[in-house]
Amino acid sequence: MKPAAFQYFRASTTDEALDRLAQHPGSKVLAGGQSLVPLMNFRLSRPDVLIDINGVADLGRLAIEDGELRIGALVRHRQLAESGDVAGAVPVLPLAAKHIGHWAIRNRGTIGGSVAHADPASELPAALVALQGTVVLRSARGERRVAAEEFFQGFFNTDLGEGELIVEVRIPISKSRFGFNEVVRRPGDFALVGAYVERSGPGGSVTWFGLGGRPERLLVDAWPQDAAGRGTLLEELVEGLPLDVSEDYKRAMAVTVAERAYQQAEGEK
Amino acid sequence: MAEVLRPQMMGARVSRVEDPRLLSGQARFLDDIQVPGMLEVAFVRSPHAAAKIVAIDADAARRLPGVYAVITHQECPIVLWNQESYKVGQPALADGDVAYVGQPVVAVIAENRYIAEDAAELVRVEYQTLTPVWDMRDAIHEKPRRVHEQAENVFFQKSRQTPGFDEAFAAAPHHLKASFRTNRQTAVTMEPRGTAAMLDAASGRLTVYASTQSPHRMREDICTLLDIPEHLVRVIVPEVGGGFGMKATCYPEDVVVAHAAVKYRKPVKWISDRLESLESDVHARDDIHDVEVAFDDDGKIIAIKDHLMADGGAYPAYPWSGAEGETGLAARVLTGPYDIPYLATEIDCTYSNKTPLGAYRGVWGPIASFIQEGLVDRVARHLKLDPADVRRRNMIRKEQFPYRNAARMIYDEGSYLESMEEALKLIGYEDFRHRQAQLRQQGRYVGVGISVFVEPTAMASSEAGEVGYESCTIRIEPSGRVTAALGLGPSGQGHETTMAQILSDQLGVPLEDIVVLHGDTDSAPYGGGTGGSRSGPIGGGAALVAGRQMREKLIKYAAHLLEASEDDIELGDGKAWVTGVPDRSLTIRTIAQTAYLDVSKIPEGMPIGLEVTGRYLPKRPVTFSNGTHIAEVEVDVHTGVVKVTRYAVANDCGRVINPTIVEGQIHGGVAQGIGAAVLEALRYDEDGQLVTTSLLDYLLPESTDVPRIQVQHIETPSDGEGGIKGMAEGSLIAAPAAVACAISDALAPFGGMVDTLPVTPEMVLKMVQNS
DSSP states (O other): OOOOOOEEEEOSSHHHHHHHHHHSTTOEEESSOTTHHHHHHTTSOOOSEEEEOTTOGGGGOEEEETTEEEEETTOBHHHHHHOHHHHHHOTHHHHHHTTSSOHHHHHHOBHHHHHHHOOTTOHHHHHHHHTTOEEEEEETTEEEEEEHHHHEEETTEESOOTTOEEEEEEEEOOSSEEEEEEEOSSTTSOOSEEEEEEEETTEEEEEEESSSSSOEEEEESSOOSSHHHHHHHHHHHHHTSSSOOOOHHHHHHHHHHHHHHHHHHHHTO | OHHHHSOOSTTSOOOOTTHHHHHTTOOOOGGGOOOTTOEEEEEEEOSSSSEEEEEEEOHHHHHSTTEEEEEOTTTSOOEEOOTTTOSOOEESSOOSEEOSTTOEEEEEEESSHHHHHHHHHHOEEEEEEOOOOOOHHHHHTTOSOOSSTTSOSEEEEEEEEOTTHHHHHHHOSEEEEEEEEEOOEEOOOSSOOEEEEEEOTTTOOEEEEEOOSOHHHHHHHHHHHHTOOGGGEEEEOOOOSOOTTGGGSBOHHHHHHHHHHHHHTSOEEEEOOHHHHHHHSOEEOOEEEEEEEEEOTTOOEEEEEEEEEEEOOSSOOBSOOHHHHHHHHHHHHTTTTBOOOEEEEEEEEEOOSSOOBOOOTTTTHHHHHHHHHHHHHHHHHHHTOOHHHHHHHHBOOGGGOSEEOTTOOEEOOOOHHHHHHHHHHHHTHHHHHHHHHHHHHTTOEEEEEEEEEEEEESOSSBTTBSOOOEEEEEEEOTTSOEEEEEOOOOSSSOHHHHHHHHHHHHHTOOGGGEEEEESBTTTSOSOOOSOTTOIIIIIHHHHHHHHHHHHHHHHHHHHHHHTOOGGGEEEETTEEEETTEEEEEEEHHHHHHHHHHOGGGSOTTOOSSOEEEEEEOOSSSOEEEEEEEEEEEEEOTTTOOEEEEEEEEEEEOBSOSOHHHHHHHHHHHHHHHHIIIIIOOOOBOTTOOBOOOSTTTSOOOOGGGOOOEEEEEEOOOOSSGGGBOOOSSHHHHHHHHHHHHHHHHHTGGGOOOOOEESOOHHHHHHHHHTO
């Protein structure tokens, strides 16, 4: 379980990282390395060039500006979980971040890495979709912003282009209340199924993850006030998903986690 | 009298002498063995469950710079074959066909592991795939085919029946049937397997560093398989990060490494990675039991009938198959702590296209306990009786010891009922039933599971081999310090501490003056090693025997030098003195100096020096520990996720050498038991592919999955040396059943009972929905 040989560069600025990316098509960016390094050790990922961005200070910014929470690509899960600013602006985010892996993983893992890796069962990509976030991408050609809902395209598949680096994600600070829930076999595991529920006025949305290849956000015009009514609605929503939900268990769990997320959003007042 | 007042190290909560080096990262494990010029091995392994090898092309690999050699069965034609017991053996490197995913096919030897893995990727093996055999029930009927053309799929078959079984079974008023399934697990030691071997150019001797539990057995296996005489092989076992029975086997990789070191006259090392660990360490627990139980109106169990099946994998692990171990002993101890007069068992062990089955802590026990306790709970539920009461009615009573069970195993004395009553008190059973009823009204489902276990320990033969005794050499150095050596192979059990505690009491020297060596066949006396919970009772017994011999020598010296009667000499605190006259004393150091350096003063007839080797062979073929585990769980009936919330253990392993170490063993076993009950499973798909190849898929228990564990000790000494019984496996024997029974109890309102381990969330949800 040793990686295939690769060249290693440590970038100290974003531009330097972008230069390297442009020079070496097929290179990989090393942030927290929590998914990439195991994949390389299994030789499932074998980049010729590894560009380490851990020395790029700009990418570690975490700020609230113009009604948005701006999270630099290198912000670690632990920062999200513990930052008072984040908790004040988007309370569901630290709640979800605490469910990512264990201490050691949260200390190293980054939001940029999680978004780039796009594991369909991971918490943060789904959070971005649920919260209507934007992914900011930069390359030697310039910068573009992609809505999270468009960015995640399928199993480990995103809109990230050749030579592009995720530099930031932005989350609008919303008046909606959000709840989060997931089913795991062990605390810290990837979710079997998870959900974010939004309550905005009478309606809102539900975003599921772990069901298919990417997080799926569905609008709800009006949340039924009774649990049975919500159960029926959620079952219909799950049925209607353009997903191959082959497992009965996951289907049932989708309803359960969404209901629990709904109740949590209720308590978030 | 003074003897009574003196503090005894035996039974004391002594801190482990191993811990400072282990906890500060100073311990030397196998991968820390570094020798100039050492080559490393990577194995090309079979990607198929079953296939013919059409061709192997290793030219590109051989040409890669840094590659030293690439070897196949042709270059290393060794077969790990116990021909007395089995019709087939595993070639160290595949010979013409492969029979499981992960089977070693080619060994690449290179300057380092990186290059070895690069080269391994360049080896082209052409396969012609065959239909895999992966279902046990099919395999028994030779379907879809034979795994090995020359051998029937059923490689071990045995039937046994108590005389009068049929009549007793038929006459019973109640009968229940159940089929129990345990799924494949493996030990997943924190330190994976590994071997390093090198020839000493000067002496021509081969040194093998092995991460194994039995140094002398490994030497014997290497000598047999490589045809080298024993005096030319030295096996050294460095620090071992967990064995759990999995490292009691000699593996193909061990043999290939030793063979390469001899063939190329180069130091060679191989360290398993986690992927290799999951697919090539021996697996365990792949068993099905079709059971019928007969009982009367009061819940008294009269008879059990069991068809035991185990999937032994592609080959017998060398030198014995775990399938045989799991079923053979399960069939003999299936009645556990209960007085069940009639038993009929039928065993079928089969080959399949899966990894060989070997030993994993508890071997037969976790399976048998799961069945035995599952049956008792079924009887209780059928008759609407309290599960604790049904256990009370069936339990073997004190006055029945020594007890002969329905399979003619003799149990020495234990505290079966007492342990259950103590554990029920610890968990607060009466209170629990009230709490359970209240919580159910709130839609919360909690349950308790009671698991009363027996643990055969210190057996004449076990996975550690057929060596039924253990040896201990004690040398008191001229300084009065003590060097002791045993043939044990500890992998974290703390033998350096427990053996020193025993010796300290015997020799009257402080613990810090004793060093305990193990794991080096050049220094250790011949012994069986560690496995089958034998090191405490048999190793400890050897330490006692040797300690007593040395004590007698010290007393003779002291009596002679102090001009007193031997009967009046006492030993302690590094001194010998005359009873009642503490001023008439001398130090052990003085005695030692006399023995080595002032030999004219040696008592007449005594040899120069202070050195003894004592051996201990227990009179009984087995001694039984016992105890009771009670787990409390909460089941989320909406997700199927089980949380173990409380846990109590009453444990009786005879005389306790060190309570802290015993408790540590219990904590670890309970954690592994929770893993077995709700998390761990090695899964194969229908193509025979192992699909759980990382710890993302093979779920181990984590600290958050294990509750606080209350432990209470009961001591019913054995009649062997020191009254010691083994105890390393009981916790894992009992825990899976405790958790499984607790889940069944929690889900009682829904009617179902657990019959498969591990209990997955999907299974729980089905049990809830099927009600």
